[in-house]
Amino acid sequence: MQKRLVLDQAQLSITISRFCHQLIENHDDFANTVLLGLQPRGSLVVDRIISRMLEIQNVNLQFGYLDATFHRDDFRRRDLPLRVNETKIDFLIENKKVVLVDDVLYKGRSVRAAMDAMIAFGRPQKVELMVLIDRKFTRDFPIKPDYHGRQVNTLESEYVMVEWRNQGFPADAIWITEKESK
C-alpha cells in the first residue's frame, strides 16, 4: 500500500497545542465560545483540543458534537446512504462564537451541511472553521478554514487518512493514500 506521512504523532501533538494557543489568543476567556466537532471524525479532534486545553490553561471549554447527515446535499444521490451519528449539543449557540472543527477539509460540502445543521441550535454571533488538514484547490464551495494544521496538495484519486491511537492505531498519524487502499 502506497502512503506518505503528512503529520506524525509529535507533529500532530504540536498542531493540537498550536490550535489551543490560537484559540486562547482569539477568544479571551471563552465565556462566549463553543467548539462543535463535526461527526464522526471532527469530534475526535475536539476531544484532543479539550483535554490539551485543560493541561495548558485549565479552561473548561463548552463543546458538542454535530452530525450533519440530514442536511447533506447528496441524499438520494449516493450509492449508499450515510450512517447517522449522534448529535450531542446540550446548549444553544444563540449569540455565541462557534468554532466548527473537522479533521480534513476537502470539497467543503460537509462544512456547508454542518453550518445548515448548526442553525437549528440558534443564530451564532460568529462562526470559525478549524481543520487539521486543508486539501488545497479541491473546494466545491467558497469555504476557507480560519485555523489549519497543514495545507496539502492532493489528487482526486487520493485520500487523507487520520489515525488516532485511541481508535486502535499504533500511533497518532495523518497519511495520504490512494483511494483504493483506504
Place this chain on the structure above:
Amino acid sequence: MEQLNTRHLLGIKNLSTEDIQLIFETADSFKEVLNRPIKKVPSLRDITIANVFFENSTRTKLSFELAEKRLSADVINFASSSSSVKKGETLIDTVNNILAMKVDMVVMRHGSAGAPHFLSRHIKANIINAGDGTHEHPTQALLDAYSIREKTGSVAGKKVAIIGDILHSRVALSNIFCLQKLGAEVMVCGPITLLPKFIGALGVKVEHDVGKALRWCDVANVLRIQLERQQIKYFPSLREYSLYFGVNKKLLEQLDKEIIIMHPGPINRGVEINSDVADSEHSIILQQVENGVAIRMAVLYLLAGIKL
C-alpha cells in the same frame, strides 16, 4: 448496513432484524432532532408524499404528517370519505391519479388486508402501510418495540403480553412479528372469541386470564376493543368485558413487580383499561405517541434514501 432491504414498508413480516435495528438507530437521531429548538431537517425537501387514508385515523395520520413535515417533504392528504372513491373509482385508479401528480411516496391505510401489497406490485412509488384491515400496522409495532427498548434498554428477553381484541387487531399481528424478531417472548390474552383460532402457531403463548398474563409479563400492551369491526357479539357486554379483561389498578397492585403498560390508542377508558392505569407512572402511552413521530421519520428517511 446503511440501507433497508426493502423499497416498501408493507409489514413487519418481510423486514429483517437488521432492518428493524437500522430503523431504531435512525429514530434515535430523529428523537434528538425533535428536541431541538428548530425541529426540522431538509432531507426530503425534493419529495412529495401522499397520505391516502381509506379508513379513519387520528394519531397515525397526524403522526405521519408531522414526520413528513419535519423532514421537509411536500404533503398531500387524501381521505376516501370526501373523494371520488365514493363515486366508484377503483383503488389503483385512485392511486395512479395521485401519482400522476408526481408523488414519490404513498402512505396508505385501507380496510382490506393486502391492499398496500397489491399497490406495491403495480406502481413505482414507495408504499408505506399505515394499517391494512386486520392484517398489519408496521409503524405501530416498530414504535411499540422502540418504546420498550427506550424504557428497558433492550427488547430481547422481555416478556410482552398483548391483551384484548387480538382477532380484529392489525397492531397485534405486527407486534408479534416485531417482538419475536427482536428476541422477546410474546403472550396473547383475551376472551376466547377474540383470539384467532390458530394464533398459537405463531409461537405465542395463549392465555385467557388477565391476572395470570400480568403476573407473567414485563410489559402489557393493552389493545382496544374494535367495536366497529365486530358484526356479531363476541362478548355479552362492555361492562362484563371490563370486569373480566379490563386492566385496572387493583390488578396491578396484586403483582409483586412493576410492569410497563402500553396502549396504541385510541383508548376506551373504563373498558380495556382504567384511567387509574392509563394515567399512572407505569404507563408509557404518551411516550409511544412521541416515539411514533421519530419512528415514522426514520422509516420515511430510510425508504427515500435510495439513489435516484
